[in-house]
Amino acid sequence: MWYNPFMIVTKDENGISVVGREFFDVADTLGCGQTFRFRSDGDGYVVRTADAACRVRQTADGARIDTDDPDRFYRYFALDEDYGEYYGRLRAFPELEKASEAGKGIRLLRQDPFEMIISFIISANNNIPRIKGIVERLCERAGRRTADGGYAFPTREELLPLSVTDYSALGAGYRDSYLYEAARTVTDGFLSELAALPTAEARKKLLTVKGVGPKVADCILLFGLGRGDCFPVDTWMKQALGTQELDTPAKICAHFTARYGTLSGLAQQYIFHYARNVEAHTR
DNA sequence: CGGCAGGTTCAGC
DNA sequence: GCTGAACCTGCC
Numbered sequence: 001m002w003y004n005p006f007m008i009v010t011k012d013e014n015g016i017s018v019v020g021r022e023f024f025d026v027a028d029t030l031g032c033g034q035t036f037r038f039r040s041d042g043d044g045y046v047v048r049t050a051d052a053a054c055r056v057r058q059t060a061d062g063a064r065i066d067t068d069d070p071d072r073f074y075r076y077f078a079l080d081e082d083y084g085e086y087y088g089r090l091r092a093f094p095e096l097e098k099a100s101e102a103g104k105g106i107r108l109l110r111q112d113p114f115e116m117i118i119s120f121i122i123s124a125n126n127n128i129p130r131i132k133g134i135v136e137r138l139c140e141r142a143g144r145r146t147a148d149g150g151y152a153f154p155t156r157e158e159l160l161p162l163s164v165t166d167y168s169a170l171g172a173g174y175r176d177s178y179l180y181e182a183a184r185t186v187t188d189g190f191l192s193e194l195a196a197l198p199t200a201e202a203r204k205k206l207l208t209v210k211g212v213g214p215k216v217a218d219c220i221l222l223f224g225l226g227r228g229d230c231f232p233v234d235t236w237m238k239q240a241l242g243t244q245e246l247d248t249p250a251k252i253c254a255h256f257t258a259r260y261g262t263l264s265g266l267a268q269q270y271i272f273h274y275a276r277n278v279e280a281h282t283r
Numbered sequence: 284c285g286g287c288a289g290g291t292t293c294a295g296c
Numbered sequence: 297g298c299t300g301a302a303c304c305t306g307c308c
Contacts, residue, residue: 033289120289127288130306173304178291213291234289248298249290272289 006084007062011070015054016079018062023083025105026058032273034109034223036119036132037139037153049076050112051144051152068147078107083266090260090267099274106269109223113191115153116224121178121211123219130171137170159183178211185209199227214249222265231256231264240275 007020018024030038030045037048044057044064054067054076067073074080083104091100118138123131135153142154142162160183167176186209194202199221206217218232231237233249246252260267 121291123288124290125288125303126290126305127307129308130288133306168304171305173306174302175291175304211291215290219289232289235287236289276289 006082007079009074009079011074013070015064015066016070016074016077017064018079021058021062021105023087023105024063024077024079024107026056026063028103028106028273028277029077029109030056032103032106032269032276033128034219034269035111036123036128036135046150047073047076048139048146048150048153049109050115051146052076053146053148053150075110078110081107083107086263086266090263090270093260093267096267096270098278099270100267102278103270103273106266106273108226108228108265108269110226111223112153113194113220113224114156114186116220117182117186117206117209117212118153118159118179120216120219120223121182121209122172122175124175124211124213124216126173126175134171138167141166141170156183156186156188175211181210182212195225199229202227203230214253218253222268228262228265229257231260231268234272236272236275237268240271240279 006023007018010017026045030047035047038045041055044055047054047056052067052069052072054065054073056063056065065073065077087100087104090096119135122134139151139153142158143151144158146152162180162183164176164180167179172179194205197205202221202225203217206212206220207214212220215232215234218230221227222230222232231253233253237252238249241252241256246255256267257264
């Protein structure tokens with residue numbers, strides 16, 4: 001059992017129970033664009049990562065995760081981390097007062113780096129329903145069957161047999177050749193070098209992959225490599241934060257990573273959530 | 284039905 | 297280095 005002032009987490013053989021829902025909002029955590037592999041199921045969600053699956057739902061006093069692999073999802077949902085503390089630190093920034101309050105239940109998911117590279121190449125200049133569809137079809141096409149009857153995300157080896165035309169047939173559009181190339185570029189060696197590099201150098205390395213630009217690289221670093229010092233700048237960020245001085249994505253990124261440091265990624269998620277779910281509906 | 288979607292590439296300065 | 301046009305596809 002693990003405890004902090006805001007949350008009590010208990011692991012058992014069938015899953016994980018969380019007491020304290022303030023810093024674990026299931027819908028917000030899954031819905032803020034970090035993962036595309038979840039679907040509604042009754043009063044909760046089925047969530048997949050790599051070759052594992054769980055069912056997660058919000059409960060009266062917290063959340064419940066049912067899974068064969070509690071340790072995996074304990075890490076996946078970062079239940080060893082004190083998001084109450086992170087929230088407190090970010091809330092101290094005046095400009096984050098409203099966004100942090102609205103998004104305090106968001107947690108950054110610890111996901112698989114290879115899965116993140118492929119998924120976020122697909123995400124570029126694309127919409128979420130379509131991204132989810134492409135990822136789902138890719139898993140059905142190339143991933144292994146899992147014990148629960150679903151599909152695992154394909155490994156690099158499982159993607160190698162696919163042709164550019166195969167990716168096109170999955171609906172990937174012009175990203176087909178990027179995916180084909182990425183499966184050849186992103187070897188285990190590439191990934192282990194990536195993990196060993198400081199964030200700035202890891203970012204440069206990711207930018208050598210075709211189809212990976214600054215925004216996608218930051219998403220991979222943040223969601224797949226635990227680099228909290230990244231601040232992905234997308235259309236929402238540009239719209240919410242762009243000013244006369246901060247008039248390019250690179251300037252916005254540099255400004256806010258300098259300001260929020262290792263909590264930049266979480267701050268970005270708070271702002272993204274607020275811009276898309278709160279501000280958009282109140283205007 | 285045309286614009287848009289959690290951008291990137293490529294060509295031209 | 298920086299800027300802008302072109303880009304698959306299917307939701308809204």
